[in-house]
Amino acid sequence: MKEGQWAMIAGSADGLGESFTTLLAAQGFNLVLIDRQPEALKKTAEKVEKKYRVKTLLSCIDLAGEDAWKICMGLIQETGCRMLVYCAAMSEVKPFLEYDSGNLERFIDVNNRTTILLVHAFAGYLRDTKKPGKILLMSSLAGLLSPVYVTPYAASKAFLISLARSLYYEFKPFDIGISVCCSGIINTPKFLESKPGGPVSMADPDKVAGYAIRMCGKKAVCIHGWTNRLNYFILSVMLPASLSSYFVNRTMRSIYPNLSR
C-alpha cells in the first residue's frame, strides 16, 4: 500500500484507535475516521492533519447501529479506501449474570455484527474493483484464552479470530490480506476505566498498533509481544485445558480482586 491512499479506522479517536490513526497518518495515509465522540474525533483529526499533512474524512456514528456498516461502505466507496482497521469494541468486566440483554446485544452489534457485515462488503468491493487491500481486526488474548469476568467480550473476540483465520485463505487469491491482532492488556483509558485493583503489566498502545500494522496480511492471527506468545504456547499447547484455565482465571482474579467471591 502506498502513501496518499485512504485507510478507514473504525474506533479512531481514543486509546488504541488513536495510535492507529497517528501511525497510519505518519505513513502518509489519508484517513476515514469513525468514532462516536465528535470532540475527540475532531481533535485527533486536526492533530494528524497538521502534523502529517494528510486528509481526513470524519463520521461520528455508533458502530452498534443497524446501518453503521452501510455508512462506512459509503465512505469507503467515496474515497477509494483500501485498508480497513476495525478497532472499536464494547468491553466490560463483570460476572456474566450481571449483564442485561441490552448489554449483551451491544457486544454482538459492535464487536461482531457490524464487523462481519463491513468485512464482507469491503472485501467484495476490493474484489469487484480488482484492487488489493488490507483488513485488520483487533482482538485480544481474552479471545484465545477465555478468562472469567469478561465472558461476552472474550466470546466476541474469539469470533473475530475465527473469522480472520478462515478468511485469510479465502481472500488470498484476491490479493486481500486479512489479519487479527491479539494483544494482552494495553494502557488505554478504556482499560483503566475497568478499575483494575491488582498488579498488571500493560503494553504501550503505539507499540501494539505498530506491530499490528506491520503484521497485517502476513499472518492470519498475530499475537503482540513475545511473552504473550510464549504464555499462549504454554497455556494452549503444553498444559491441559483445565490447568490452563486455572492459571488464566487466577490471573484475572488477581487483577480484579473485588469481583472474586
Ligand SMILES: NC(=O)c1ccc[n+]([C@@H]2O[C@H](COP(=O)([O-])OP(=O)(O)OC[C@H]3O[C@@H](n4cnc5c(N)ncnc54)[C@H](OP(=O)(O)O)[C@@H]3O)[C@@H](O)[C@H]2O)c1
Ligand atoms: N485496552 C486493552 O487492554 C485491550 C487489550 C486487548 C485488546 N484490546 C482491543 O483493542 C481495541 C481498542 O481498545 P481500547 O482500549 O482503545 O478501546 P476503546 O477505547 O473502546 O476503543 C477505541 C475507540 O473506539 C471507540 N468506540 C468504542 N465503541 C464504539 C462504538 N460503538 N461506535 C463508535 N466508536 C466506538 C472508542 O470511543 P469511546 O471512548 O466513546 O468508547 C474509542 O475512541 C478493542 O478492539 C479492544 O478489544 C484492548
